[in-house]
Amino acid sequence: EAQVTQNPRYLITVTGKKLTVTCSQNMNHEYMSWYRQDPGLGLRQIYYSMNVEVTDKGDVPEGYKVSRKEKRNFPLILESPSPNQTSLYFCASSRHDTDTQYFGPGTRLTVL
Amino acid sequence: AQRVTQPEKLLSVFKGAPVELKCNYSYSGSPELFWYVQYSRQRLQLLLRHISRESIKGFTADLNKGETSFHLKKPFAQEEDSAMYYCALSGNTGFQKLVFGTGTRLLVSP
Numbered sequence: 001e002a003q004v005t006q007n008p009r010y011l012i013t014v015t016g017k018k019l020t021v022t023c024s025q026n027m028n029h030e031y032m033s034w035y036r037q038d039p040g041l042g043l044r045q046i047y048y049s050m051n052v053e054v055t056d057k058g059d060v061p062e063g064y065k066v067s068r069k070e071k072r073n074f075p076l077i078l079e080s081p082s083p084n085q086t087s088l089y090f091c092a093s094s095r096h097d098t099d100t101q102y103f104g105p106g107t108r109l110t111v112l
Numbered sequence: 113a114q115r116v117t118q119p120e121k122l123l124s125v126f127k128g129a130p131v132e133l134k135c136n137y138s139y140s141g142s143p144e145l146f147w148y149v150q151y152s153r154q155r156l157q158l159l160l161r162h163i164s165r166e167s168i169k170g171f172t173a174d175l176n177k178g179e180t181s182f183h184l185k186k187p188f189a190q191e192e193d194s195a196m197y198y199c200a201l202s203g204n205t206g207f208q209k210l211v212f213g214t215g216t217r218l219l220v221s222p
Contacts, residue, residue, distance in 0.1 A: 042214035
């Protein structure tokens with residue numbers, strides 16, 4: 001089944017404790033993105049990747065890192081999480097630019 | 113800069129009533145526009161995109177470049193249409209930067 005998976009689905013952590021949210025797609029898509037969804041603000045793009053080893057900042061990249069060492073994986077790294085990063089995070093992938101995005105199920109992160 | 117505006121946070125209608133979810137955009141080039149939907153406890157999924165010119169689940173959306181709008185319409189709402197709807201815009205600049213609106217929650221009551 002073609003899909004985008006994210007792990008973990010739920011995470012509660014404390015300020016400053018490094019964490020990684022994984023994202024994987026099995027559709028051989030070139031493009032992958034990370035978004036955060038906050039009430040009243042909709043979805044905002046954090047980072048995106050056009051292909052392996054090619055990444056760029058979205059609208060709200062501060063406090064986040066990404067890597068794209070393999071085509072299928074696009075992990076989101078929070079080196080030192082803070083409470084304002086408490087949010088619902090979505091990973092998405094698509095074949096190429098302007099194409100339909102396929103979203104993961106979301107990761108609900110709480111930073112205490 | 114790309115911007116998408118969805119002025120209504122909540123739209124509440126009765127079953128069988130017409131629905132129009134508003135979306136206005138700001139973009140200097142030629143945009144690609146999408147509507148994504150998120151049903152309760154499900155992931156976001158594409159509902160339709162303007163380039164396809166198709167009707168999905170009875171919904172249609174027409175790109176009006178003069179008014180810079182891409183409103184989503186359905187003549188007769190169903191209870192199963194209750195969901196969060198996001199309008200999104202992508203530029204045609206060759207790299208992927210998708211900008212979402214803040215979303216409109218549609219509630220269809222029996």
